[in-house]
Every structure is written in structure tokens, then in C-alpha cells.
Amino acid sequence: xxxxxxxxxxxxxxxxxxxxxxxxxxxxxxxxxxxxxxxxxxxxxxxxxxxxxxxxxxxxxxxxxxxxxxxxxxxxxxxxxxxxxxxxxxxxxxxxxxxxxxxxxxxxxxxxxxxxxxxxxxxxxxxxxxxxxxxxxxxxxxxxxxxxxxxxxxxxxxxxxxxxxxxxxxxxxxxxxxxxxxxxxxxxxxxxxxxxxxxxxxxxxxxxxxxxxxxxxxxxxxxxxxxxxxxxxxxxxxxxxxxxxxxxxxxxxxxxxxxxxxxxxxxxxxxxxxxxxxxxxxxxxxxxxxxxxxxxxxxxxxxxxxxxxxxxxxxxxxxxxxxxxxxxxxxxxxxxxxxxxxxxxxxxxxxxxxxxxxxxxxxxxxxxxxxxxxxxxxxxxxxxxxxxxxxxxxxxxxxxxxxxxxxxxxxxxxxxxxxxxxxxxxxxxxxxxxxxxxxxxxxxxxxxxxxxxxxxxxxxxxxxxxxxxxxxxxxxxxxxxxxxxxxxxxxxxxxxxxxxxxxxxxxxxxxxxxxxxxxxxxxxxxxxxxxxxxxxxxxxxxxxxxxxxxxxxxxxxxxxxxxxxxxxxxxxxxxxxxxxxxxxxxxxxxxxxxxxxxxxxxxxxxxxxxxxxxxxxxxxxxxxxxxxxxxxxxxxx
Numbered sequence: 001x002x003x004x005x006x007x008x009x010x011x012x013x014x015x016x017x018x019x020x021x022x023x024x025x026x027x028x029x030x031x032x033x034x035x036x037x038x039x040x041x042x043x044x045x046x047x048x049x050x051x052x053x054x055x056x057x058x059x060x061x062x063x064x065x066x067x068x069x070x071x072x073x074x075x076x077x078x079x080x081x082x083x084x085x086x087x088x089x090x091x092x093x094x095x096x097x098x099x100x101x102x103x104x105x106x107x108x109x110x111x112x113x114x115x116x117x118x119x120x121x122x123x124x125x126x127x128x129x130x131x132x133x134x135x136x137x138x139x140x141x142x143x144x145x146x147x148x149x150x151x152x153x154x155x156x157x158x159x160x161x162x163x164x165x166x167x168x169x170x171x172x173x174x175x176x177x178x179x180x181x182x183x184x185x186x187x188x189x190x191x192x193x194x195x196x197x198x199x200x201x202x203x204x205x206x207x208x209x210x211x212x213x214x215x216x217x218x219x220x221x222x223x224x225x226x227x228x229x230x231x232x233x234x235x236x237x238x239x240x241x242x243x244x245x246x247x248x249x250x251x252x253x254x255x256x257x258x259x260x261x262x263x264x265x266x267x268x269x270x271x272x273x274x275x276x277x278x279x280x281x282x283x284x285x286x287x288x289x290x291x292x293x294x295x296x297x298x299x300x301x302x303x304x305x306x307x308x309x310x311x312x313x314x315x316x317x318x319x320x321x322x323x324x325x326x327x328x329x330x331x332x333x334x335x336x337x338x339x340x341x342x343x344x345x346x347x348x349x350x351x352x353x354x355x356x357x358x359x360x361x362x363x364x365x366x367x368x369x370x371x372x373x374x375x376x377x378x379x380x381x382x383x384x385x386x387x388x389x390x391x392x393x394x395x396x397x398x399x400x401x402x403x404x405x406x407x408x409x410x411x412x413x414x415x416x417x418x419x420x421x422x423x424x425x426x427x428x429x430x431x432x433x434x435x436x437x438x439x440x441x442x443x444x445x446x447x448x449x450x451x452x453x454x455x456x457x458x459x460x461x462x463x464x465x466x467x468x469x470x471x472x473x474x475x476x477x478x479x480x481x482x483x484x485x486x487x488x489x490x491x492x493x494x495x496x497x498x499x500x501x502x503x504x505x506x507x508x509x510x511x512x513x514x515x516x517x518x519x520x521x522x523x524x525x526x527x528x529x530x531x532x533x534x535x536x537x538x539x540x541x542x543x544x545x546x547x548x549x550x551x552x553x554x555x556x557x558x559x560x561x562x563x564x565x566x567x568x569x570x571x572x573x574x575x576x577x578x579x580x581x582x583x584x585x586x587x588x589x590x591x592x593x594x595x596x597x598x599x600x601x602x603x604x605x606x607x608x609x610x611x612x613x614x615x616x617x618x619x620x621x622x623x624x625x626x627x628x629x630x631x632x633x634x635x636x637x
Contacts, residue, residue: 028266043251066220074224153178164234197221290388364392412469420450426605428631437464438630448516454572455509485522486557496549505550523560534569570634576627
């Protein structure tokens, strides 16, 4: 029992602790402000307009409904009386004239000689007076009991059980009612209230509000079309308000449920934030690099200050200033940029920075800025998570690796321009890093045949450079032994599918083979988009004739042939040139690059190369390139 009580006290204390935190208050009040308050305002306005419209709508509805009631009541009277004429069942004898009728019944007309064709009357053929319908068939009169119409008024399909129906004669001094407590007669009080609604010259319904016994009612009346009778409906005004009260009750219940749900949601979110904060403290302490969590004002929330076991953030300096103070300023700038630009892609930033320690040792630090949201000191704050890693050793190893790869790649890419008859050409090569995966080459095949090739191995860096060397060896072996351009395509496809590992198995490739003796140039393309042919007919960009090498095991090769014509120019380039991008995310291809080639149509290839390099730099506006860039320009002279 004691253990159970201790657990209960522990749960209660934790509950009280959470709901007293500012985080809980802030979240709960925010949800109330943005969910419950708008819902209350909208529901209140809806109920108000519903009340206002309901009264107006009810008046319209009552006027239409009573017309339906009048038609139904009149049809029942007509049908019942017609049956009596056709097949009389009334045990009362027919009377010959109105004088004889008057001895038993009270008629409307004060003139004893006036003929009566239809009336509701009160008669005493026995000791008890009852209501009857008096009607004439032209030869005499017949008295018919009104019991059937009393039942119709009591249970009409067109009325509400809470309403009352009654019929009054044209003078309003006698009527049949659906009120059982009034012995199916219209009370004197209702007769008085209906006097202003009795009509003799119109068949349109009337509606007014009346009060009886301190209660409000709608009193709607309409004359029956073919009979000298008025039908009245008495409807409590509260009956109209009942749906509105039900709506109000539903909204109050919903509002209470939302409030309770909001309370528990705020409680559990606050509880999770507190737990997350404790876990994050443990994670930061075990993190292998320095990590700092800042709020939106640049204050430190949590931190692991150890860059290395023997070096802390406070021991590092930059530009003669404390690295900690410098980092705080950079964090504020980063957060301001995020707020101003509102760009999701800017929520993560990395940079490398050279710093020095107290003993003069230089370090290269990699700093990662990441936008972050966290509750701290029971306040919900947005800020930034900063990771600081010493990459000095990694940089040295990387530079050694890059030097080796660069030297290796230099050996496998052409190092000087060869002289080919009738051809003047230039090459621009800009790897994304020190080495790249773009492959370009030009080979003298002998017998006045020369081939220019361009390929794009997937990826960057050392691995891509190694695959590029394999591509070069394969292409040289095939191009120097196979004179048919179509077979070059097929054998290159087979070789890449056989010798390249899966991550590099697809290689876009193209070549131009110039046969000076035959005066033809052959264009082979394996899924590579980059060639523009300028001739006297204007520029032409040819389709990707064949699939990329390695994509299909076999295909039917397509090769284009052009006559070697003086003045024609061919521009070959990889995707990296097309994808040069500025800060507006505008691409160099197609308008800018084609426009540039047009303006350069009369310039020498060496000048075009220089201007193209400048064009790339100016268009990118200093933004990093997305891929390796290789361009080959060939002029037929």
C-alpha cells in the first residue's frame, strides 16, 4: 500500500511540475489563442446568424406549410362529404329547409330566409351538443358529424406534435379545434386573437406573433379555397429555437472537448521536450566533437566544449579574437539570414576555418551551422546547433590523395595540342575539384583519320578519376583497331559493361571521327547531350542517337555523317557547362550559351576559349560549380 501511495505522489508531483513550467503555459495559451478562441468566435457568430435567420426562415416556412395543411384539410372534408352524398351512412334524417335546421342548430346567418350551402354548426339532436358539417345538395340539407376532421386536426401529417390546429367559420364565432382539453372547440381567447386574421377577399396566408399565458406563439391563418372556413396553426416560438439550442449545446460540448484535448496535448508535448532536453545533454557530453546549442539571441543553451580531449573552444582564437565570441557573432548572422531569406536550403551551412591555439598550433576546423528548435529554461526558443570538428589531419590526407590523383590524371589526359590538317581546335577543362570524371581525348588514327572523344564518368574525385583512366585505355584500344564508327560504339558498350563496377556502369559518350581522305566526319553519340554543329545553315543540336554505354547489352548503332566543309564548327561539351548556374538558379544553357557561340562565330578558337572561361565566371557570379566542365571547340579550316 505504501509503495502504491509513493508512486501516486511521484506521478502527482511530476504532473504539477510540468503544468507549472512556462513551456506548458506558453504552448497551452498558444493553442487556446489560435484554436479555441477562433472556434468560439466562429461558433458564436454562426449561432447568432442562425437565430436571426431561423426566425425569418420560420415565417416563410410556416406560410408555405399552412397552405399545404389547408389543401390537405380541405381535401379530407370534400372527400368525406362526397362519400356521404354518394353512399349515405348518416343515421340522421335529411332536413328539407333551413327553418327546420334552425330548430336544432345554430346557423351563421342572422337572416332566417337566407339559404345555407355549407357551414360548421353546433347541433343538439340529443341531450349533448356536438359539431357537425351542414351541407346542401340543392334539394335539401344533410347534417354530417365532424369527428373525422377533429382527428385530422389532432394528428395531421403536415404539423408538429407541439403545434395546434383549428378551423373557424367565416365570421369567426365558431370553430372546430384539435385541442382535446377544449373539447375540440376553439376557445373564446383564440377566437379573439384570430379576428384580425379572418379574410374574405384573399386566399393568401397571414402570420403574426401573439402571446398567451406569457408564452409567445406564431399564429398563421389561411382561408380554405373552396369552403367558407379558415384554418389556423398555433406554433410555439420556442419550437423554432430548439435546433439553435441544440447547436449551442453541441458547440459547448465540442469546445469543452477541444479544451481538454488541448490541455493534455500541451502537457505531453512539454513532458517530451523536458525528456528530450535531458537526453540531449547526455548526447552532447558523449559527442566526439565540440557542439553548441544557441537560442535565437545567441545565448548558449547546451554545449560540449571539447574540440579534442586536450583542446577546448575557449583555447582557440581567430584573427586575434576569441573563437567563442566570433562564433556567437556568426551564429547571429546565420539566424538573421535564415529569417530574412526564408529559404529552406539555407538552413544548413558548412565552412572550413583556420584557427590557432594558445601555444601557437594551427588547426583547420570544419563548422556546421544547423537551424534548431528547442525548449530551454521552460521557454520555447529557436536557435542554431553548431558542430565544430578538427579536420586538420583529414585535410592533409586529402591533399596528399588529391596530389596523387592529379598527377595520375595528368598522365592520362592529353597534355598538348597536336597538329591535324584542316582542323583547328581548343580545349577547356575545369574539374569540380582537383580531379574529375570528365574524359576528353583526341587521337591520330593514321591515314588522315583523326578522332575527338568526350565522356562523363559518374561522380567526382579519385574514384571517378580512376574510372576515367579505364575509359581512356578501353577507348584507345578500340579506336586504334576498329575503323568502323558503328563498331566502335558496340565494342565500347561491351567493354564498359564488362570492366566497370556497378556505380559507374553507365557512361554518356560521344566522338567525332574526321576522315580527311574521304572528306567525311562521322558523329557517334551514346546518350551524351553535348554537341552543337554550326554550318552555313545555322546551328544544329543532334539527338542522343544511342543509349549510354552500359545501359543495354546490345543495340543497333546509329552514326551520322557530315561532309567536311570549310568554316563548319563543332562544339563538344559535358553537362557541367550546361548546368552552370547563378544565384537566381538560371542555367547557362540554352539561351546564354547559344547566344555566346553566335557572337563568337568569326573569332579564333583560342579567343573563344578565353571568352568562354570568362563567361562561366561572370554568369555564375561566384557560385560554386555543380559539375566538372569540359569543352572542345573544333574549326574546319
